[in-house]
Amino acid sequence: METKNITPYPLSPTSGTMQEDKIVGRENEITSLLRLLKGQSVSVEEIRRMGKTLLVQKLAYKCNSNKLPEEFKGEKFKAKYFTFQGQDDLGHLISYLILELKKMKEWYQIDFDKTLQSIKEIINSPTLTFENLSININLPIHQKHWKDIFNKVFDDISANLEKNESKLILIFDELPIMLWEWYKKGKQDDAMLLLNILRERRQKLEPKGLRFIFCGSIGMQIVLDTFRTKYGYTGEATNDMAKYSVGSFSLKEVQFLCECYTLSGFNIIKEDKLSLWESIYNYSNGIPFYVSKLFNIIQTDHDKNITELTIKSAYDSIINDPIHHDKFKQLLDRINIYYSEPLVKAESMKAILDFLSKQEEFVSEEDIINGINQEEVKTHLYTLLADHYLLREMKNEKRHYKIKYEIFRKWWKINQA
């Protein structure tokens, strides 16, 4: 673990973005991901605010700054992070990708200008060139050509990868949500086309060293299920990709994060530190977002004094005070937004969570079915499991479930059930 070897640095308990070299923890996850990426592409899924983006950003940073563990040195990993939020359509997406890829010119000695020239010829649209700026090609009305352009760019890159025996990881952050937005705007055909092309590219170019990470807060499964049900989509867009779910921090990682936060100006009695970090770990269930929130409340409401009492009080605020409910509301929103067709499905999922929120231990599937009197409980349990709400365990060859994180369970029990 890197956290063992490096010294804590001052870090404010913030949310939002963070400079890559300051991202705490996730060393084990990065190693696991890279091991998977040696052989195939990966789909990273987890609900919002669990630290997916920071994880993949740190992965990219480590790949590109030669900070990978010894076992990966031979792989010559490079990585490029893209965030797909706000990409209106295929045209915007492709131009964004090409512009960003062009910045990697120095990595692969690829003359993207050639590609751009060919694109220019294809679409024959007026463009402006500025000294340090690449052309931005806006393609919405030339969709029939985008596939050629896309293929060309990736062919060029992959040929280079093969030549150099190196690997390039393209990280597509928020891909599922972008596809979902397209679907909502009636652009499902574009979405399905993109999925097919990506699969075709992956299958063809993975052997040459190209890898993808699809990263998203909503699972690809939600998108694919919707396309299957509504439009008869039959593609297996991600079945050849490994699935990876981001968990919470280990106690050591939480300790390191706490040390960093403390250095930004918190007050603490040194001797109590370890037990206080443990409390924070327990209250937050190791989810870094909630660690940050606890520190934030201690900062604003308790004059930056970290004690058992202030930690407990901050935790109580998070769980009980409606002004902090936005930190959990996604648990409800996700169901309402993505599973409300038919409505009874969402209701049934909520009923399951209501029921499980009152149980501290694993509950057998049978007891859940008997306890809530709803239809298709088994299916909905599986959906909740796949969407990271639940944990499953087999006891005496029977399925048992509980809510994944205690902090979620408590919030749901107090505020929803």
Add this chain to the structure above:
Amino acid sequence: MVENKSSINNTLSFGAKSVNPEILEKLLVGRQNTSAYLLDAVKSIVNDRDNQFILVVGQRGMGKTHLLRVLHHNIQDFIKENKIVVAYFSEEEYGIDNYFDFLIRIFNAFMRWNEGDKPYLKTKISELQEIGTKANREHYAESIIEEYLNERPLLILAENFADILESIKPKEQAKLRAWLYKVNKISIIATSQAISKDFDSEDRPFYGFFNTYYLKKLSYEDTLSFLIQLAEIDERKDVVDFINNKGKGQIKALHQLVKGNHRLLVTFYQFLKTNTLVKLSENFIKTINDLKPYYETYIRYLPAQQQKILRYIALKRKPQLGIDISKNCFIDQKSATKGLSELTKKNLIETITNPSNKRNKLYDINEPLLRISIEVGEHREGITALFIDFLAIYYSEQELTNRKENILQKFKACKVKSEKKDLNFEIQAIDKVIELQKIEYLVNDNYKTSELIVKYLNQNTEDGLLDYIKTNGIKISKSVYHHQLALYYLDNIDFDKVLQNIVKCNEYDNQKSDIYTSTIYLTWGLALCGIANKKKDNELFQACLEKLEYAEKLNSGSSGFHMSLAKTYSLFSKFKGGDEKALIKSLQQLEFAFTFDKDDKQIAHMKSMVLGDLAILKNEEELYKKSTESFIELIKSNPNNYENLYRCAFIRSKYALLKNDLELHKKSYFEFEKALELNPNSNNAMFFGGVELFHVALLEKDKALYSKGLERFLKLLSMPGVDRNNFDMLKLLIESIYEDFSERINKNQILNIISEVEKSDIDGLLNSWLITALKYSEIFNYEELEKLKRIVKKKNDKYPELAITENYINIYKRLVIDGEKNALYDLPKEQRLFFEENILSSSNN
């Protein structure tokens, strides 16, 4: 100092941005911590390369602009040292329509605060104007900013950020978010009046992205310091002295009135200066009129439905229940709930727990001044009523009395007619306020008071209660006193005493509060219902319904009223021997009750019962099914509840009887048995279980079951509270066993029954039971017959007709035991015939 004064009077109240930052810093009362927090955040950007996303949330006038202005002032050194680039947006950044506009505002902000870079930035903007497509423009604008930043971090200071996000819509917000991730050295410290969907909805790009910092309202102490600071800047030593001494009471009132809002305090600071003036009303009206446009901005941009709700609550002048709001605004309850939740989120209304029913929330306007502003122009009594309200908050009773005295003297000395009129207006207003303040409204204290009264009355009689109350220092109005007594007696089922007290309580109820009066009428109605049920009095039932309906009309916001009405209708139906209309009305009331809490088990229980009654009355299977299914649900959810099991069995047994259905009788029997397991002392479960056993035995002609039933009713004889029905059942069983199996009852058993009849208050049945004994029992011996005769003799005076029965016993002895066949002829003909038909037909066979 002229500049300062003008700042306070004209500028500060509505635009902190143009006030000298030093003055603003002095006025950071109650916000020093927030200011330090924000400064620390900027330091972490500069020193530790952190990115900060902070959203400061607070209502208008709570000092958001003030804070950002001070922050901007305090970080000037960092800016000058090129450690950070700051884009400080204007307070009202109108017209940001998309992501590109947002980027342009960053340019504008750079140019506004950095004169030196203006020419360079202007050139870049002109290049931007040459670019044809939107995506190209966005990309180029991003790159210009990134280039301008060079290695420096960027801090965006923006006000009303929720409005900005709302204008640019989620799609464009996503672009902004993507850019923040891409550049990775941009921070945003923003303010907002409230948290909007864009910050707390899962499908929005900025979900959970910001650390939210809620501004707290100023405490009373903060308010005091703030006003002293204002007066000091204003160089008004007299006002400083006034605040520090006599004025503390007023400041408290002012604090309550403006709820710790900085900007309003500045406005009302003028009041402190004019405190010694007589024409307070004039000042008040002027201030309110000045504030009106300010408050209108709160309301103007709300959806029409929310405006309607806000206006309704404001004009009602007291907390309102959700259901009333929904009814009176003609909005369905779901939309009303949504609207109320939105308004609460926007801090425009506050949610209060209803003291009389914790499940039904009350809603009130969050700021007194917002209410007053809405009322101006709307209230039929015009501004006078508002002024009276204001005085009541602003002055204590003593202060008002002094003030009135003061003005009276001025009035007497005044010669100018128009001035006299103004003074008179104020005197009248003060009179009204004094009257208003005398009224004690103690709803919140009622629980405590009630506990004390109950405690006292449980040990003493009512006589010393008043002294007890006085010595305990309880302040209580006469009306509340009698109401508490009425409630006590209602609990103790002394309905007459409830009525005595409720009449007095109504007499003294000068509080005219709908909620309070409704509880009086509810108590009244329930007492009448109790009496009507006891006396089986139709008129009393009608009077009861009248009271309850009135109570519900006054306060339809509680399930309790509807449940009381439902109960009354159901009792009324019972009294009428079944009344379909009343039962339907009862069901309707229960449906209303459900609107408060669809999961209320008590309502569900009652509904199942009423449905069952209706099913039996109408002999309708569907209703019966509904009733029992609903009971089954209740039993499932709470298998240890006796009442649910018992009532379900009861409805089923009645229906089984109606349909003469063996299976239903069996089911009902088992349910009674289960209920009995839960409550082994329940006579009712035991009795009706026995009845069901009898029905099953009867239909199946099962002797063992008959015997079991007989044992059950015999056992019941030894239990307290046994009634005539038990004896009737015994008789029925004895007859049936004889008729179906020619089996006679055991002599000891029947003697036991007779001795119980004799002891009970239904000893009038003795005659009939003696005949039964002679007819169905095993043959009595002399001794046993003597015993029967002794019983007869004991009751002879009370029931002279027993003389004939005694004669029958004698004839029985001679005829059945001694075999004296002619004995029969010693009876007169009609008695002989009776003896032959009713005694001999079995006993001597």
